Amino acid sequence: MTNQTVIVSIEVAAPPQLAFDVFTSQIDTWWLRGPKHRFRAPWNGTLVFEPGPTGRLLEKYSDGTTFVIGRVTQWTPGERLVLRWNLPSFVDAESTEVDVHFEAVDDGTRVSVQHRGWSGLRDDHPARHGKHGRDFEYMKASLWADNLGALRRHIARN
């Protein structure tokens, strides 16, 4: 987990504690839908965040199956959330880490995401979509940027 990656951050109009609560408990509402952003076919799953220090982020499907995306490794409400993060294409020991910080700013909270640990994946790993280095970094970052934008809009509406 030593390799560092681009940090994607956004300002949301809510104090850190509320931003943390919305990020976790309302994730299915704000996280973008469709194959680009959801995790497994048939792309109709519901995201469920089981809260707490041993919590998990799951996608549940209409046929009753589930996929575990994340396992919480740090749960500090209003400050920081760290998850072991897995994609359906990962095998065996493959895993990444998502580190989310919530920092008070003038008009709300800056939510920052660093998704790291990609260097452990082989060069032809399907999660790379054929991209490497800076191109790969910015591809992953843009997906987070899309979703953080959705979080910002969700909080602004509610």
Added chain:
Amino acid sequence: MNQTITPYITVKGAAKAIDFYKKAFGAIETAARYTEPNGRVGHAEIEIGGARLMLSDEHPEIEVLSPQTLGGTPAMFHLSVPDAAATVARAAAEGATVQRAVQDQPYGERSGTIKDPFGHRWMIATHVEDVSKTELQNRVGDSYKIT
């Protein structure tokens, strides 16, 4: 698809520049900011008065350079505000340099020009009257031909 033009500026110290634009001009950071592990901002977006402005830190390896490195800027931003003098005073208090003090212009604006702490130039203006072409020609005399 509609066409839209959006300025994309380079600043040495993008994070500080965003703070300056917030304090001086009431900017809102509207989209995700991309920050490299060394602190370099790869991309950010703000809105001032509903208009978008994109910015990043310098990326010398791809010739993305700021006015401070280039030794000047050929572009200027025109910012319409309710009270130009107040906005210029606020920008100056935040570290901008006043290049032309706010004064009434013959074309109906009260405006002044500043250089922000990152080398970008802004004309800060308030519309104060509608001026017809004829009246404008009278005011400027032989200095310009108004067409």
